[in-house]
Amino acid sequence: EAGVTQFPSHSVIEKGQTVTLRCDPISGHDNLYWYRRVMGKEIKFLLHFVKESKQDESGMPNNRFLAERTGGTYSTLKVQPAELEDSGVYFCASSQDFRRGRNTGELFFGEGSRLTVL
Amino acid sequence: SQQGEEDPQALSIQEGENATMNCSYKTSINNLQWYRQNSGRGLVHLILIRSNEREKHSGRLRVTLDTSKKSSSLLITASRAADTASYFCATDAWIQGAQKLVFGQGTRLTINP
Numbered sequence: 001e002a003g004v005t006q007f008p009s010h011s012v013i014e015k016g017q018t019v020t021l022r023c024d025p026i027s028g029h030d031n032l033y034w035y036r037r038v039m040g041k042e043i044k045f046l047l048h049f050v051k052e053s054k055q056d057e058s059g060m061p062n063n064r065f066l067a068e069r070t071g072g073t074y075s076t077l078k079v080q081p082a083e084l085e086d087s088g089v090y091f092c093a094s095s096q097d098f099r100r101g102r103n104t105g106e107l108f109f110g111e112g113s114r115l116t117v118l
Numbered sequence: 119s120q121q122g123e124e125d126p127q128a129l130s131i132q133e134g135e136n137a138t139m140n141c142s143y144k145t146s147i148n149n150l151q152w153y154r155q156n157s158g159r160g161l162v163h164l165i166l167i168r169s170n171e172r173e174k175h176s177g178r179l180r181v182t183l184d185t186s187k188k189s190s191s192l193l194i195t196a197s198r199a200a201d202t203a204s205y206f207c208a209t210d211a212w213i214q215g216a217q218k219l220v221f222g223q224g225t226r227l228t229i230n231p
Contacts, residue, residue: 109161109162
């Protein structure tokens with residue numbers, strides 16, 4: 001069974017440009033999460049989808065970040081326009097949970113998308 | 119302030135020795151999980167301990183949880199070079215009205231051959 005896959009693995013862009021990161025969760029997993037790790041700091045929660053609905057987007061830094069999960073399958077995270085402080089590794093994770101909106105188990109992570117903004 | 123904070127931030131030991139990492143948190147939790155990240159790779163789930171459990175084992179891993187002190191420890195026995203990685207604790211808790219998994223900064227573990 002395929003794990004969580006993320007694309008691209010590394011993206012280098014200039015300040016002001018747009019980048020779209022993609023995450024394909026494990027098939028059948030309703031929960032999809034985006035996390036970010038900046039410069040060796042803690043891994044910070046960005047948002048949580050349950051199927052196609054945003055369950056919690058309290059961690060999104062600002063309105064330059066837009067996450068979508070149309071159809072409840074893969075998800076995209078767009079940064080527009082990118083700023084220097086957006087550099088970091090963006091992790092996607094998924095989990096299967098039988099209680100809507102609740103995560104009480106382990107998350108399965110992708111290998112991350114490293115974003116470098118110059 | 120962070121929900122989960124690992125201690126130490128970095129640890130370097132000789133192969134064969136035991137490695138102990140600690141994690142402290144602030145709020146009540148449903149469970150606490152430990153993850154490992156090898157350089158440039160994704161996070162891999164190691165072990166989950168529920169709030170009503172005090173100790174859990176998995177192979178060479180031993181996790182303890184003290185909810186009265188809001189702390190957990192991860193012990194890796196008989197360390198190997200392949201254990202070199204960053205280790206993160208993550209607390210499953212209700213934060214600002216939503217349930218989420220909150221990670222700390224991690225402990226960078228280096229096993230010297």
